[in-house]
Structures are given as structure tokens and as C-alpha cells.
Amino acid sequence: MSTHDASADHPSSPVGPRDSSRTPRFAGPASFALLPLLETVGTADIAVAGVPFDSGVSYRPGARFGPAHVRESSRLLRPYNPAQDIAPFAVQQVADAGDIVANPFDLDEAMEQVYQGATELLTRAPRLAVIGGDHTIAYPLLRAAAEKHGPVAVLHADAHLDTWDTYFGAPLTHGTPFRRAAEDGFIDLTASAHLGIRGPLYGKGDLDDDARLGFQITTTEFIEEHGVPAAISRLKQRLAGRPVYISVDIDVLDPAHAPGTGTPEAGGLTSRELLRIIRAMSDQNIVGVDVVEVAPAYDHAQLTGIAAAHVLYELLSAMGAGAPSA
Numbered sequence: 001m002s003t004h005d006a007s008a009d010h011p012s013s014p015v016g017p018r019d020s021s022r023t024p025r026f027a028g029p030a031s032f033a034l035l036p037l038l039e040t041v042g043t044a045d046i047a048v049a050g051v052p053f054d055s056g057v058s059y060r061p062g063a064r065f066g067p068a069h070v071r072e073s074s075r076l077l078r079p080y081n082p083a084q085d086i087a088p089f090a091v092q093q094v095a096d097a098g099d100i101v102a103n104p105f106d107l108d109e110a111m112e113q114v115y116q117g118a119t120e121l122l123t124r125a126p127r128l129a130v131i132g133g134d135h136t137i138a139y140p141l142l143r144a145a146a147e148k149h150g151p152v153a154v155l156h157a158d159a160h161l162d163t164w165d166t167y168f169g170a171p172l173t174h175g176t177p178f179r180r181a182a183e184d185g186f187i188d189l190t191a192s193a194h195l196g197i198r199g200p201l202y203g204k205g206d207l208d209d210d211a212r213l214g215f216q217i218t219t220t221e222f223i224e225e226h227g228v229p230a231a232i233s234r235l236k237q238r239l240a241g242r243p244v245y246i247s248v249d250i251d252v253l254d255p256a257h258a259p260g261t262g263t264p265e266a267g268g269l270t271s272r273e274l275l276r277i278i279r280a281m282s283d284q285n286i287v288g289v290d291v292v293e294v295a296p297a298y299d300h301a302q303l304t305g306i307a308a309a310h311v312l313y314e315l316l317s318a319m320g321a322g323a324p325s326a
């Protein structure tokens with residue numbers, strides 16, 4: 001066990017998480033992984049930001065409490081990740097930027113606030129790791145990412161396509177962000193993929209619409225049939241060489257692994273499968289990530305919060321190992 005931060009011996013190296021061998025990890029406020037606040041370190045390589053917003057949901061509400069729950073569930077994370085042989089908070093400065101505020105009563109204004117908030121944060125940290133919030137927030141986050149990098153290859157892990165058209169006539173909901181982002185040119189549709197798709201649809205046409213947009217689908221059945229390594233090489237072939245944005249809807253996991261979510265679907269990935277797939281993305285140029293749809297009111301024993309915290313930790317590790325973002 002290390003008894004000090006990465007920063008203690010090397011003042012110029014990144015400021016690491018609060019040292020939980022000196023201050024109990026259950027004491028004090030919960031930033032993500034007990035990381036320093038962005039306002040303390042000024043600038044960072046990656047800013048972790050919450051977006052407590054769930055006015056886009058079609059079923060169970062509550063993802064507005066996701067950021068606080070994932071932070072609270074992340075206290076046990078340790079500084080060294082043996083699975084990727086990396087200390088993600090020592091090789092890069094990661095800091096918690098707090099929450100981007102979004103109007104819960106005006107979805108259009110909220111989307112603008114998330115876009116502006118992300119854009120402003122990108123002046124202080126070149127890459128963002130966002131905790132949702134419902135999946136609607138991927139739209140303004142992709143807008144901000146595309147403005148910086150051009151259309152991004154999206155790796156979208158989710159039980160749902162999220163390329164539906166409208167709900168009750170509303171164009172922006174948590175079931176539609178990738179359709180809107182595709183229409184607006186934020187996504188490189190020659191290199192984007194859904195992972196973990198399963199469950200009932202409104203009709204076969206949902207798949208036709210999605211295919212017409214240009215996404216590749218790796219279903220849960222594909223993983224069951226061919227295994228995780230085959231899924232990984234399929235995804236890598238698809239993404240290769242592009243700036244990659246990874247959006248993880250926690251409902252990609254089976255409800256046994258992540259019950260605390262708004263639209264759960266049986267038959268999902270295990271957290272072990274998802275973590276392994278994320279690790280394999282460490283050779284990609286990951287320019288931004290989000291982990292969304294954690295709804296703590298439906299969680300038990302922090303199962304979903306801990307899964308989401310580990311997913312984000314693995315993403316941050318992969319970003320630390322991967323190609324530069326610029």
C-alpha cells in the first residue's frame with residue numbers, strides 16, 4: 001500500500017486523490033475517486049464533471065442524482081490499475097470540476113447550458129469525463145466534442161439504440177440523442193458503433209432507421225455467441241484511427257449488475273465483460289467519455305454506483321494509456 005499521493009515526492013507531477021491511508025476514504029466530501037477539485041489545480045488533462053439532469057427520461061426518473069451517487073460510490077477506488085498497468089491519476093492530471101448546471105424545466109435551455117458548460121471546461125482541460133444525468137446530455141456533449149475535433153467516432157454502449165426519432169413529438173429525449181447528433185453532423189457515421197443492444201423495440205423499422213444512419217451494431221447475443229475478444233476486434237476495426245467518444249449508458253449492463261437505472265432490460269452484459277472491452281480501447285485516441293443513466297433511487301447497496309465508478313475509472317485509465325487528444 002502506498003502511503004502518499006503521486007504529488008508528495010514530485011511537486012510537478014499530478015495532484016492525486018486524497019490519500020486514504022491518512023484520511024479515511026469515508027471521511028470528507030466525495031469528489032470522484034477523492035480527486036482534487038479543478039478549482040484547486042487550475043487546469044487538468046481530464047476534467048470529471050457531473051450533469052445532474054433527467055428531464056429527458058421516458059420511464060423511471062432519478063438520473064439527476066447520478067453524479068452525486070457515482071461520486072459517493074467511487075470512494076474505494078485505488079490509485080493503481082493492474083488490469084491496464086497504469087496509475088491513471090499519476091500519469092495525467094485528473095480533477096473533479098463539479099457539476100454543470102442545467103435547467104430542469106426547459107430542455108432546450110438545458111442542452112445549451114450543457115454545451116456551454118462543456119465548452120468552457122474544455123478551455124481548462126482538453127478532455128472531459130462526464131457523469132450523467134440521462135442520455136439526452138450526450139447530444140450537447142457530442143456537439144462540444146465535434147466542435148473541437150470534427151465529427152467523432154462514437155462507441156455507444158447501451159441496451160438501447162437511442163436513435164429513435166421523437167417521443168410525444170419531442171425531438172430531444174434520452175431515446176433520441178444519437179439521431180439528433182447524427183443529423184447535426186457531430187458523429188462520424190462511417191466509424192460509429194453501438195455495443196450491447198438488446199431487448200424489445202417498437203418495430204423492426206427501428207433497426208432499419210439505425211442502419212440507414214450508419215451505425216454498426218454489436219448485440220449482446222453477438223458477445224454471447226462469439227465472445228468478448230471477437231466483439232473487441234469488431235469494434236476496433238470500426239473505430240480505427242478516428243477521434244473516439246465513448247458513451248456508456250449503464251443499462252448496457254444486466255439489471256443484476258446495474259439495477260439502478262431508468263429503463264432496465266434483461267439479458268445484458270456483465271460488468272466484467274464491459275470493463276474488459278473498455279480496457280481494450282486503451283490504444284484508441286479517446287477524446288471524451290460519459291457514463292449516464294444511473295438512477296440511485298432504484299439502486300441497491302451501491303451496485304450500480306460502484307459499477308459506474310469502475311467503468312469511469314477504467315475509461316480514465318484507458319485515456320491515460322491512449323494516444324494524445326489534441
Ligand SMILES: N=C(N)NCCCC(=O)O
Pocket residue numbers: 058059135160162174175249251262263293
Ligand atoms: N437511453 C435510455 N436509457 N433509454 C431510452 C429508452 C427509450 C424508450 O423509452 O423507449
Ligand SMILES: [Zn+2]
Pocket residue numbers: 158159160249251252263293
Ligand atoms: Zn439505455
Ligand SMILES: [Zn+2]
Pocket residue numbers: 135158160162174249293
Ligand atoms: Zn441510452
